[in-house]
Amino acid sequence: MSVARGEHITAVMSELLHHLPLILSTFFVAGGVKGVIGLGLPTVAMGVLGTVMVPAEAAALLLIPSALTNVWQMISGPRLAPLLRRLWPMMATVCVGTLLGSGLISGNGGRYATMALGAALAAYSVLGLSGKRFEVASRDEKWLGPMIGLSTGVICGATGVFVIPAVPYLAALGLERDDLVQALGLSFTVSTFALAIGLAWHHALPAQTLGVSLLALVPALLGMAAGGAIRAIVSPATFRFFFYVGLLGLGGEILWRALSE
Secondary structure: OOHHHHHHHHHHHHHOOOOOHHHHHHHHHHHHHHHHHHOOOOHHHHHHHHOOOHHHHHHHHHHHHHHHHHHHHHHOOHHHHHHHHHHHHOOOOHEEEEEEEHHHHHHHHHHHHHHHHHHHHHHHHHHHHHHHOOOOOHHHHHHHHHHHHHHHHHHHHOOOOOOOOOOHHHHHOOOOOOHHHHHHHHHHHHHHHHHHHHHHHHOOHHHHHHHHHHHHHHHHHHHHHHHHHHHHHOOOHHHHHHHHHHHHHHHHHHHHHHHOO
């Protein structure tokens, strides 16, 4: 092992240990959000951790909690095979777009990746607060699905956030609630694994980060359990409103900080 590589590993471990309390508490909160509204774990994690570390490191930390929770969400529904047949063109282009965009988040344009992260969080929040609902005709899925997948992938590869525009698009397909939840799990699972491949491709996936990512799975699962309990007390609509407001503040802060550098 070269001296430079050894120093880099030491620096990564030092930073991770320094931020470990924030990392664990962030994944507990992010898991809680997912437990209440069924999504938001990587979005919250990227938003909070993006204020103290570069997006590539934050994205690497979310891989294991995101992958395992989303795989569970994907396989727990009753109609995975029909959804795969319907959505595979979109999923394929998600992979392509993520690989195309992953060079930005991996460090070849760190400041621009941070700016893109802030902008993506803010845009998602504004869309959520607007309450707008869209409808996609079945005849348009063949051409629109791959376009949505490609754009979602590019944004995922550049920022680590894979909700825009996939979530609004899937919600516009008129799926039953259980099918929608499963479709979201499918989309998030594909995006997470594509992001992992993109980070590894650009040598931005150190083993030390994956170890902390595995540790973060524990608070994420505890947070999901707590979120399930909160869901029985607080209206999901009320919770969603404050979630989007908080996310808008995070996105604005990240974008402002990147523009000020």
